[in-house]
Amino acid sequence: MLLNVNKLSVKYRARKFVEALKGVSFNVEEGEILGIVGESGSGKSTLAYSILNLLPQETEIRGEIFFEGKNIFSLSPKELKILRGKTIAMIPQEPSASFNPVLSIGYQFQEFLREAGIKDKDKISYIIKDSFKRVMLEPGERIINSYPHQLSGGQIQRVMIAMAISVKPKLLIADEPTSSLDVTIESQIVNLILQLRKELDLSIIFITHNLGLIKVLADRVVVLYRGEVKEVNSKDYLFTSPKDDYTKLLLSVYHEMDS
Numbered sequence: 081m082l083l084n085v086n087k088l089s090v091k092y093r094a095r096k097f098v099e100a101l102k103g104v105s106f107n108v109e110e111g112e113i114l115g116i117v118g119e120s121g122s123g124k125s126t127l128a129y130s131i132l133n134l135l136p137q138e139t140e141i142r143g144e145i146f147f148e149g150k151n152i153f154s155l156s157p158k159e160l161k162i163l164r165g166k167t168i169a170m171i172p173q174e175p176s177a178s179f180n181p182v183l184s185i186g187y188q189f190q191e192f193l194r195e196a197g198i199k200d201k202d203k204i205s206y207i208i209k210d211s212f213k214r215v216m217l218e219p220g221e222r223i224i225n226s227y228p229h230q231l232s233g234g235q236i237q238r239v240m241i242a243m244a245i246s247v248k249p250k251l252l253i254a255d256e257p258t259s260s261l262d263v264t265i266e267s268q269i270v271n272l273i274l275q276l277r278k279e280l281d282l283s284i285i286f287i288t289h290n291l292g293l294i295k296v297l298a299d300r301v302v303v304l305y306r307g308e309v310k311e312v313n314s315k316d317y318l319f320t321s322p323k324d325d326y327t328k329l330l331l332s333v334y335h336e337m338d339s
């Protein structure tokens with residue numbers, strides 16, 4: 081077992097309290113793609129940020145998250161830096177928001193690798209070229225010298241994925257990574273993720289509101305509804321014999337749209 085989330089509850093203390101997660105438990109096994117599906121506001125991103133221990137300071141957290149047996153809420157600052165910069169990589173929903181608009185893609189990639197502890201210039205340039213090749217971006221100078229606004233949404237997301245895999249993470253968390261893309265680009269990115277899982281020794285948490293993507297990608301699925309886990313099931317059983325009423329509802333809407 082790579083990751084174990086155990087009775088995780090998260091309460092935001094904004095103007096009013098929001099119970100974003102309520103007693104959430106599930107595991108991620110080595111090498112699998114775990115899909116997390118739920119509608120908007122069900123707590124998916126909260127879960128992603130919990131795993132990186134990146135929730136706002138004043139948030140009330142109960143329960144535990146173990147990564148390779150270590151509780152991530154009791155890591156030292158140094159261990160946390162390694163966890164976030166190297167061990168677990170995240171692809172966010174809005175990749176363009178993760179880039180600084182006034183710095184070139186290449187510069188930001190270099191900085192990212194330096195932050196992850198890689199200082200050697202030749203090594204940095206090798207890793208960037210190699211990562212670009214893996215995500216099928218031209219390894220030449222054009223994209224490296226571009227600024228974020230000069231790239232398409234699909235290219236930006238490929239750069240984001242290249243950065244995420246460049247540090248050889250054990251776990252990749254993709255939080256609705258295709259929701260800002262056209263469907264044709266979406267399916268290219270999904271195929272890319274499937275290919276990377278085969279090539280690299282990678283476990284993936286794929287977060288989405290889209291059951292169609294779950295069907296293509298996931299090995300197992302966690303269904304989230306209003307901060308609660310409704311069902312954990314293998315992908316095949318989820319689609320053929322769902323256990324929970326909410327899952328059945330989701331599936332009936334999905335089949336309606338599909339037909």
Ligand SMILES: Nc1ncnc2c1ncn2[C@@H]1O[C@H](COP(=O)(O)OP(=O)(O)O)[C@@H](O)[C@H]1O
Binds near residue numbers: 093
């Ligand atoms: N920083 C925050 N402060 C207060 N409430 C938040 C914060 N982030 C998210 N929420 C609330 O927590 C709930 C879950 O949000 P989120 O995890 O973003 O869901 P999802 O990613 O599934 O759309 C929502 O009700 C949302 O409004």
Ligand SMILES: [Mg+2]
Binds near residue numbers: 125
């Ligand atoms: Mg979200």
